[in-house]
Amino acid sequence: MREVALIGSGVTEFGELWEKSLADLVAEAGITAIMDAGIDGTDIDALYIGGMSAGRFVGQEHLGSLAAEVAGLSDLHIPATRVEAACASGGLALHSGYLAVASGAYDVVVVGGAEKMTDVPGTEATNILASAANREWEAFFGATFPGLYALMARYHMHKHGTTSKQLAQVAVKNHHNGTLNPKAQYQRKISVEDVLNSTMVADPLHLLDCSPITDGAAAVVVASVETARQFTDQPVRIMASCHASDSISLSERSRFDALPAAVSAARCAYRQAGVEPTDIDFAEVHDCFTIAEIMAIEDLGFVDRGQGGPATEDGLTARDGDIPVNTSGGLKSKGHPVGATGIAQIHELMLQLRGQAGQRQVEKADIGLSHNVGGSGGTAVIHILEAI
Amino acid sequence: MAVPRYWREIPQRYNLVGTKCGSCGKIYFPPKVVCPTCRRKSLGHMEDCALAGRGTVESYTIIYAPPPHFEGEEPYTMALIKMDEGCYLMGQVVDLEPQEIHIGLRVEACFRRIYEDGTRGAIQYGYKFKKMEEAETP
Ligand SMILES: [Zn+2]
Numbered sequence: 300m301r302e303v304a305l306i307g308s309g310v311t312e313f314g315e316l317w318e319k320s321l322a323d324l325v326a327e328a329g330i331t332a333i334m335d336a337g338i339d340g341t342d343i344d345a346l347y348i349g350g351m352s353a354g355r356f357v358g359q360e361h362l363g364s365l366a367a368e369v370a371g372l373s374d375l376h377i378p379a380t381r382v383e384a385a386c387a388s389g390g391l392a393l394h395s396g397y398l399a400v401a402s403g404a405y406d407v408v409v410v411g412g413a414e415k416m417t418d419v420p421g422t423e424a425t426n427i428l429a430s431a432a433n434r435e436w437e438a439f440f441g442a443t444f445p446g447l448y449a450l451m452a453r454y455h456m457h458k459h460g461t462t463s464k465q466l467a468q469v470a471v472k473n474h475h476n477g478t479l480n481p482k483a484q485y486q487r488k489i490s491v492e493d494v495l496n497s498t499m500v501a502d503p504l505h506l507l508d509c510s511p512i513t514d515g516a517a518a519v520v521v522a523s524v525e526t527a528r529q530f531t532d533q534p535v536r537i538m539a540s541c542h543a544s545d546s547i548s549l550s551e552r553s554r555f556d557a558l559p560a561a562v563s564a565a566r567c568a569y570r571q572a573g574v575e576p577t578d579i580d581f582a583e584v585h586d587c588f589t590i591a592e593i594m595a596i597e598d599l600g601f602v603d604r605g606q607g608g609p610a611t612e613d614g615l616t617a618r619d620g621d622i623p624v625n626t627s628g629g630l631k632s633k634g635h636p637v638g639a640t641g642i643a644q645i646h647e648l649m650l651q652l653r654g655q656a657g658q659r660q661v662e663k664a665d666i667g668l669s670h671n672v673g674g675s676g677g678t679a680v681i682h683i684l685e686a687i
Numbered sequence: 688m689a690v691p692r693y694w695r696e697i698p699q700r701y702n703l704v705g706t707k708c709g710s711c712g713k714i715y716f717p718p719k720v721v722c723p724t725c726r727r728k729s730l731g732h733m734e735d736c737a738l739a740g741r742g743t744v745e746s747y748t749i750i751y752a753p754p755p756h757f758e759g760e761e762p763y764t765m766a767l768i769k770m771d772e773g774c775y776l777m778g779q780v781v782d783l784e785p786q787e788i789h790i791g792l793r794v795e796a797c798f799r800r801i802y803e804d805g806t807r808g809a810i811q812y813g814y815k816f817k818k819m820e821e822a823e824t825p
Contacts, residue, residue: 426754436717437777440801440813441750441757442765449748450767457746457790502749502762502785550767550775555746 300401302524304534305684307336308646313515313634314484321357321415324516326369328639329411332518333370337530340372344405346379347396349388349412350638355427357415366411385431386587388412389517389641390542390671390680396521397540406526412643413516414636424512428637431674433548445509445588447549447675449501452590454555456503458605461593463503465608467494469589470507470631472617477628479659484513484634494589508589513634517642519649524687533653538572538666539683541565547677556605558676561598568668568681569600576600579683580663581622581651583644585672586629592616595670596624599681623661626651641671641680652686700813703796705774707736714738714772740796741819742770747780747788756802764788768816782817793819 309331311324319327325348333340346366354360363379372379382392389412396410416424429438432447455461471491477483494507527534545560546552553559569575576599584599586592593607601622602610610616616624627633627647630640648667650656656664664686671680698704705716709732710725716738722729747766750757757763764780766788780788781799794816801811 422753422755422758425752429754438754439811440765440778440815441753441760441763442777443750443752443754445752446748446750446765450746450765453748453790454746454767498751499749499762500752502751504748548777550777555767 301403303397303400303537304522304524304527304687305519305537305645305649306522306527306531306534307332307338307520308518308649309335310482310517310643310646311515312482313513313636315417316514317417319514321353321359321413322365322369324415324514325366325411325413328413328516328518329366329370329409332409332520336520338407338520340375342407343372343375343377343409345377345399345408346370346372347382347392347408347410348380349382349390349392349641351383351385351388351414352427352430353415357418362413384678385673386585386635386637387641387671387673387678387680388638389643390669390682391641391678393519393521393642393645393682394540394542394680397537400521400523407520407522409518409520410642411516411518412639412641414638415514416512416636417514421512436548436550443501445501445504448588448590449504450549451555451594451675452503452588455590455593458556459608460605461608463495464491465612466503466508466589466593467491468611469586469592470494472611473586473625473629473631476618476626476659477632479657480628480633483628483632484511485628485632504588504590510587510630510635513636515634515636515639515643517639517646519642519645534687535649535652535684536687537682538574538685539568539681541567541571542678542680543567545677547674549675552676557594557598558672558679560676560679561595561670561672561681564679564681565599568683572683574666574683578666579622579668580666581626581661582624582668582670583627583629583647584624584670585640586625586631587635587672589631591672592624592629599668599670618659618661626656626659626661641669644669644671645682645684648684652684701798703738703740703814705736705738705772706733708732709734714774716770716774716776738770738772742768742794742816744780744788744790744792744794745769745775746790749785766794766816768794779815780817781815787818793823795819
């Protein structure tokens with residue numbers, strides 16, 4: 300396998316973008332990443348695009364061909380593949396692009412992710428997102444996506460003493476970070492009281508424990524390390540790219556206070572990169588719900604099992620803490636266009652590793668990790684990147 | 688919620704019939720064609736096995752923001768239930784006040800309407816759970 304690097308990235312604004320179509324978003328993110336990488340259309344060997352449910356959100360499937368068309372690459376007839384793994388579609392698209400370059404099949408590929416979610420009513424969005432769970436044995440009986448994470452939250456609280464206040468602190472921290480991200484959907488601070496007083500969605504998760512419904516797209520350019528230097532002075536090396544699966548049904552998991560797929564992908568990633576959790580300087584994790592970030596920092600080995608809540612309370616994961624988590628604002632504040640999320644996380648890592656994160660730049664940014672989850676944990680994709 | 692029509696024909700949803708692995712004896716619900724522990728050894732040895740319908744609440748949530756087919760039913764209680772046979776399943780817990788639900792509550796399955804496909808559409812039935820009525824002898 301060859302060494303692989305990232306040489307450019309781009310994101311659209313995240314939010315309720317009623318004036319932009321799915322195609323507009325894909326084009327904007329893709330072209331921004333291509334410009335950033337300094338490549339030309341003819342340099343591109345293949346496209347990958349992550350998207351969860353464009354067919355149900357906007358009635359559009361066949362995203363690979365759509366992406367090639369809007370990026371002005373149709374005449375080159377390059378392979379263009381759509382990748383789907385619910386909310387981990389973006390991360391898995393990158394993993395696919397990574398494997399293609401690492402194998403030597405391609406030298407330069409563009410990997411995007413996009414979702415346009417705000418064109419359907421809220422209850423319909425809830426229903427579409429529930430398709431990331433087992434439709435016949437979970438959603439059929441009335442389980443919602445927040446409901447599945449609420450079951451894990453209640454279990455985590457019972458087993459480890461995690462509190463609603465500790466969950467709220469994840470949202471407070473990520474909203475604080477979001478105020479420094481001009482692309483974020485929400486750029487306002489919130490308090491613990493705001494979270495605890497917000498409407499209950501699925502007990503114990505309040506509205507402000509949940510990531511929002513968002514439109515947005517992101518893209519990165521992947522190249523072999525030897526090719527990368529032709530295009531940029533600041534390539535970022537992919538130290539690890541790991542993908543793990545688990546049962547789609549929460550009830551079939553081996554435990555409910557962790558995501559075993561994330562634990563497995565993390566183990567793979569640390570081995571592949573040759574690093575330990577203590578070597579990670581900062582991370583973007585999949586905080587689709589506040590409990591998800593608590594479990595993530597435990598699954599990734601940043602803290603011991605059950606210590607995610609207290610560690611968050613103590614500021615370990617704050618921007619000035621020992622291991623800053625979700626400096627972008629995370630899914631919670633930046634927004635969560637499900638197919639785009641895994642790539643938007645990589646964009647944030649690249650900004651930090653290249654020292655381009657502006658006001659939210661962390662002090663030490665040599666090695667960063669991204670953690671992207673599909674469904675209630677049926678898919679996990681973890682990347683570890685370093686500045687070279 | 689577009690559940691395929693074949694669903695109404697699945698007897699397991701009414702009868703809580705799972706599968707027992709003839710190799711290791713483990714019981715699964717929903718039914719499985721292969722045992723995840725024994726894998727190849729279990730093929731051809733997976734047998735139907737009716738669950739007694741009793742279990743314990745392992746975790747729970749109260750849903751306030753329902754999907755389209757459950758609008759008007761909120762708030763309703765969903766639980767992750769460990770059946771006495773050892774498998775877990777997901778279902779609503781009914782006939783109790785939301786504040787009565789707690790981890791460790793003993794429940795038993797009952798047969799109920801799950802939802803209706805519009806006002807004139809097909810009615811979908813399946814299992815829900817309620818508090819166990821009789822005291823159990825240990
Ligand atoms: Zn077996």
